[in-house]
Each structure stands twice: as structure tokens, then as C-alpha cells.
Amino acid sequence: MASRSKLQASPTALAPVADYFKVLSETSRLQVLCSLRSGAKNVSEIIDETGLGQANVSKHLKILAQAGLVSRQPQGVSVYYEITDPLIFELCELVCDRLATRLKEQSQQLKQLNPLRQK
Numbered sequence: 001m002a003s004r005s006k007l008q009a010s011p012t013a014l015a016p017v018a019d020y021f022k023v024l025s026e027t028s029r030l031q032v033l034c035s036l037r038s039g040a041k042n043v044s045e046i047i048d049e050t051g052l053g054q055a056n057v058s059k060h061l062k063i064l065a066q067a068g069l070v071s072r073q074p075q076g077v078s079v080y081y082e083i084t085d086p087l088i089f090e091l092c093e094l095v096c097d098r099l100a101t102r103l104k105e106q107s108q109q110l111k112q113l114n115p116l117r118q119k
């Protein structure tokens with residue numbers, strides 16, 4: 001498998017991968033990313049879409065910017081944030097598809113237990 005060679009077992013090689021997933025492991029950051037999916041927004045617009053507080057949004061935008069997932073574009077008195085790499089949504093869709101498959105399999109397994117529950 002060609003892609004397997006990219007993922008090496010050394011901690012030094014895997015650390016940036018782990019850091020990338022750490023950035024994506026926070027629900028609020030995912031909400032911010034989803035808000036930005038439709039285009040650049042300022043903090044107020046992100047707050048309106050997500051329902052998160054101003055300090056929370058600002059903190060997560062800083063983390064996302066440091067990770068290189070969003071960029072900052074000053075425009076007048078506002079700063080607009082936008083996704084730097086839309087590939088992030090393909091990654092999220094892969095994860096969502098896998099979770100949906102797993103839930104479907106679990107649901108099938110639970111249905112098989114129904115005869116045991118009925119008396």
C-alpha cells in the first residue's frame with residue numbers, strides 16, 4: 001500500500017500527525033470550521049452561526065490559525081477568517097461516513113438481539 005509508507009512508526013514522524021488530529025478533536029473548533037465552510041467570516045458572524053461565546057471563538061480561531069487550517073484577512077476594522085485547505089472537509093466526511101457505517105452495523109447487531117428480548 002503506497003500511502004502506508006507516508007505514515008512512519010517513529011514518534012518524530014507521527015507527532016505532527018497527532019498534533020493535526022488534536023486540533024480537530026475539539027467540538028467547538030469543528031463548529032468554527034463548519035461555519036467557515038461557506039466562505040470567509042468575521043468573529044461576529046462565526047458567533048452568530050455557532051452560538052459560541054466571543055472569547056471561545058477567538059481562542060479556537062487562534063489555534064486553527066496556528067495550525068494553518070485558517071487564515072486571517074484584515075478588512076477595515078474587521079478580521080475575516082477563511083479555510084486555507086478545503087481538503088479538511090473531505091477528511092471530516094470520511095470520518096462521518098465511517099461513523100455512519102459503524103452505527104449501521106451496530107444497529108443491525110442490536111436488531112439480531114430483539115428475539116432474545118421478547119418473551
